[in-house]
Amino acid sequence: MLRDAFPLLVGNAIALFARLVTAVRGVWQGVEPAPRQRIYFANHSSNGDFVLIWTVLPPALRARTRPVAAADYWLKGRSKTFIGREVFNAVLIDRNPNTRREDPISQMVAALDDNASLILFPEGTRNMTDDTLLPFKPGLYHLSQARPDVELVPTWIDNLTSVMPKGKVIPVPLLCSVTFGEPLSVIENEDKAAFLARAEAALIAVAEEVAR
Amino acid sequence: MSAPAEFTTLIGGVLAILIIASVIGQVLKARMGPDNEVIDNLVARINAWWGMVVLLALAMLGGQAGVVILFALLSFAGLREFLTLTAKRRADHWALVVSFFVILPVQYILIWADWYGMFSVFIPVYAFLLLPIIMAVHGDTDGFLTRVAETQWGLMICVFAASHVPALLSLNIPGYEGKNVLLVAFLVVVVQLSDVLQYVWGKLIGRHKIAPRLSPSKTWEGFVGGVLSASLVGAGLWWMTPFTPLEAAGLSLIITLMGFFGGLVMSAIKRDKGVKDWGHLIAGHGGFIDRLDSVVFSAPIFFHLTRYFWSVV
Numbered sequence: 341m342l343r344d345a346f347p348l349l350v351g352n353a354i355a356l357f358a359r360l361v362t363a364v365r366g367v368w369q370g371v372e373p374a375p376r377q378r379i380y381f382a383n384h385s386s387n388g389d390f391v392l393i394w395t396v397l398p399p400a401l402r403a404r405t406r407p408v409a410a411a412d413y414w415l416k417g418r419s420k421t422f423i424g425r426e427v428f429n430a431v432l433i434d435r436n437p438n439t440r441r442e443d444p445i446s447q448m449v450a451a452l453d454d455n456a457s458l459i460l461f462p463e464g465t466r467n468m469t470d471d472t473l474l475p476f477k478p479g480l481y482h483l484s485q486a487r488p489d490v491e492l493v494p495t496w497i498d499n500l501t502s503v504m505p506k507g508k509v510i511p512v513p514l515l516c517s518v519t520f521g522e523p524l525s526v527i528e529n530e531d532k533a534a535f536l537a538r539a540e541a542a543l544i545a546v547a548e549e550v551a552r
Numbered sequence: 553m554s555a556p557a558e559f560t561t562l563i564g565g566v567l568a569i570l571i572i573a574s575v576i577g578q579v580l581k582a583r584m585g586p587d588n589e590v591i592d593n594l595v596a597r598i599n600a601w602w603g604m605v606v607l608l609a610l611a612m613l614g615g616q617a618g619v620v621i622l623f624a625l626l627s628f629a630g631l632r633e634f635l636t637l638t639a640k641r642r643a644d645h646w647a648l649v650v651s652f653f654v655i656l657p658v659q660y661i662l663i664w665a666d667w668y669g670m671f672s673v674f675i676p677v678y679a680f681l682l683l684p685i686i687m688a689v690h691g692d693t694d695g696f697l698t699r700v701a702e703t704q705w706g707l708m709i710c711v712f713a714a715s716h717v718p719a720l721l722s723l724n725i726p727g728y729e730g731k732n733v734l735l736v737a738f739l740v741v742v743v744q745l746s747d748v749l750q751y752v753w754g755k756l757i758g759r760h761k762i763a764p765r766l767s768p769s770k771t772w773e774g775f776v777g778g779v780l781s782a783s784l785v786g787a788g789l790w791w792m793t794p795f796t797p798l799e800a801a802g803l804s805l806i807i808t809l810m811g812f813f814g815g816l817v818m819s820a821i822k823r824d825k826g827v828k829d830w831g832h833l834i835a836g837h838g839g840f841i842d843r844l845d846s847v848v849f850s851a852p853i854f855f856h857l858t859r860y861f862w863s864v865v
Contacts, residue, residue: 363632365832505642512648513628515636515831552826 347426354427355395358388362503362516366396369549370522371493373398377457380405380520381480382495383473383543384461386504387413388511389497393459394428396518406451407459408444410435431458445482452487459495462539468506472544476536484524484535494521494543498550521546555613556731558792563609566741570605573598590755596836604834604843608740612733616664619718619736624660629840630710630848631656633830637821638702643692647683647703655679656711663715666722675712680704709818709848710841716851723855723863728794738793738800739807739854742786743846746808747815750778767819779808794862803857807850814849818842 358364366373380393390407397405411432414424424430431451434440448458460483462476484492499516524542527535577595584591611622635648655675662671684700720735754774762770786804790797818841822830831839841848 363629363831363833499636502640505645508645510649510653512635512645513632513652515632 347422350423351394351427354391354423358391358395361511361513362392362500364392364395364516364518367517367519367550369519369546371491371520373401375401376491377452377455377489378405378491378493378523379452379458379460379480379483380493380495381460381462381539381543382497382518383467383547384463384465385467385497385501386506387466388500388504389461390428390459392497392500392516392518393495401457404455405457405459406431408433408448408461412436431456435464445479445486448479448483449486452483452490457490458483462536466506472547473540476540478532478536480539481532481535484526488526492524492539494524494539494546495519496521496543496546496550498547517550519546519550521549556734556792558731558734559612559737562734562737562741562789562792566605570598570602573601593836598836600834600836612737615733616718616721619721619733620660620664623714623718624656626840626844627656627660627711627714628652629831629833630714630844631706633839633841634706634710635703637825637827637830638706639695639698640703641692641694641699643690644687644699644703646690647686650686651679651683651703651707655707659711659715660718663718663722668719668722671715671719675707679707683707713848713852714844716855717847719855720851720858723859724865725794725858725863728862731792734792735794735858738786738789739851740847741789742782742804743807743811743850745785746778746782746811747846748778749781750774750812753777753781763816763819766816766823770816775812779805779812782808794858803854806857807854810850810853811846814845814847817849818845 371378382389382393390409394402394405394407407428407430409424409428409430409432411434413420414430414432415421424432431447433444433447434442448460451458460480462480463474464477464479465474467474480492483490496519497516498519499514502512503514503516504511521542524539527538530538577591577598580591581588581595607622611618614621631652635651640648659671659674662674683704687696687700687703717736717739720739721732723732723735725732750770751774754769754771754777757777758771758773760772761768762772762775783801783804786808787797787801790800793800795803818830822828829838830841833839834843837843
C-alpha cells in the first residue's frame with residue numbers, strides 16, 4: 341500500500357511544481373480527454389516536456405500513460421531511476437544501437453499491448469535549433485504499422501524552452517500550454533517518408549494554431 | 553487579527569453587493585437561457601469576485617504580513633504573465649531568474665521593512681542599471697534594447713507599481729494609527745468598483761466606443777458613468793479614511809481615472825502582442841494583470857498623494 345502511495349505522492353508533487361512554475365494549461369483542440377489508447381507525439385526541447393503533458397492529463401488518463409524516454413538519462417543515479425521507473429513508469433529505451441539488448445519498437449509495442457498510452461518524442465533528441473521541429477525518426481511509423489488502431493495525437497508543448505533552456509538548472513516561471521491536435525488519419529499502404537512528413541506537418545499545424 | 557471596526561462594516565457592505573450580484577446573475581441566467589455567452593461570462597466574473605474578496609479580506613485580517621505576502625504573490629503571477637509575452641532570448645535566462653527570485657522578493661522585503669528611501673528607488677535605480685549589465689555580459693546583442701526595456705517594463709508595472717498597495721501600510725498618518733489597512737481597502741474597492749461600474753454602465757447604455765482599436769468594450773458612457781459613480785461611492789466611504797468627504801471624492805476621481813487609463817495602456821500592450829487576455833487563471837476575467845491593471849496604475853499615485861499631504865515622515 342505504502343509502496344504504491346509514495347510514487348503517486350511524488351508524482352503529484354512534481355505536477356504541482358510544474359503548475360506553480362508554468363501554470364500549464366491543457367488545450368484539447370482536436371480530441372477530447374477520453375480514455376482511448378493513444379500515442380501523444382510531441383515536440384521536444386526540454387527534459388520537462390513529458391512532465392507538462394503528464395500534468396495536464398486527467399488523473400485517470402495519467403495513470404495509464406507512459407512516457408518513452410532515454411535509458412541513458414533516466415538510469416543515472418538513484419533518484420532519477422526512481423522517478424523514471426516508479427513515478428512516471430517510463431518505457432526506457434537504449435538509444436545506442438551497439439549496446440542495446442532490446443529493440444525499442446518491440447518495447448513500445450509491448451507497452452501498447454499492455455493497454456498503456458504512450459508519450460513519444462519522434463525528434464529523438466532535444467531540439468536546440470530555431471527550426472520548429474527536427475526531422476522525425478522512423479519509430480512513430482513502425483508503431484503505427486504495428487498497432488494501427490492506436491490514435492496518434494499531435495501534441496504541441498508551448499514555451500517550455502524559455503522556462504528551462506538546455507543546461508540551465510533554475511527554471512524561469514513563464515506560462516506554458518499543451519495543445520492536443522486532431523489525430524492523424526489512417527492511410528493504408530502509406531510509405532515511411534510520406535507518413536513521417538504528414539506527422540511532422542500535423543504537429544507544425546498545431547504549433548501554428550497556438551502561435552495565432 | 554485585529555481589524556478596525558470600519559473594516560467589518562465595509563466587508564458587510566461588499567458581501568451584500570456580492571449576494572445581490574449573484575442573485576441578479578442567476579435571475580438573468582434563468583431568464584436568458586443557459587447558452588447566453590454574456591451571462592455565462594457575467595456569472596463567471598461574479599464567482600471569481602467571491603474568491604478575490606475572500607482572499608483580500610483574509611490578507612487584510614493578517615495585517616501587514618498578510619497584505620505584503622498577498623501582493624508579492626500577485627506580483628509573481630503578474631510578472632509571469634507579462635514576461636511570457638516580452639522579447640527574450642536564451643542569453644536572458646539569468647536576467648529573468650534574477651527578476652523573479654531576487655528583485656521581486658527584495659522589493660517586498662523592503663516594503664515589509666517600511667524602508668521608504670530604498671523601496672522607492674530599488675527597481676527604478678538599482679534594478680534598472682543591474683538588469684542590462686547582466687544581459688550585456690552574456691554577449692547576445694540581437695534586439696538588446698527591446699529585451700532590456702520590455703523586461704524592465706514588466707518589473708516596473710508588475711512589481712514596483714503593484715508593491716505600492718502594501719506600501720500604504722507604512723504611512724504614518726496622525727490620528728489614523730493602526731487603521732492603514734483601510735487605505736488599502738479604500739484604494740482596491742474604489743478602483744475595482746470603478747472597473748465593475750464601467751462594465752455595467754457600458755453594457756446598459758454604452759453606444760460610443762472610446763478607443764475601438766485598443767479595447768472594443770470601452771465606451772464613453774461606461775467611462776463617464778463608471779468613473780463618476782465610483783467616485784461618488786468613494787466620497788461616501790470617507791469615514792474609513794483620513795480624508796474629508798470632498799477629499800475622498802477628489803482622490804477617488806484621480807485613482808479611477810488612473811485605473812481607466814491603466815486598463816487602456818495594458819490593452820494596448822495586449823494588442824501589440826496579439827493576445828486577448830494576459831492569462832487564463834481567473835475564470836471570466838482572464839489573467840491576473842487583466843484584473844490588476846487599474847489598481848497597479850493608481851496605487852503609486854494614491855500612495856504619493858496620501859504621503860505628501862496627509863502623512864508625517
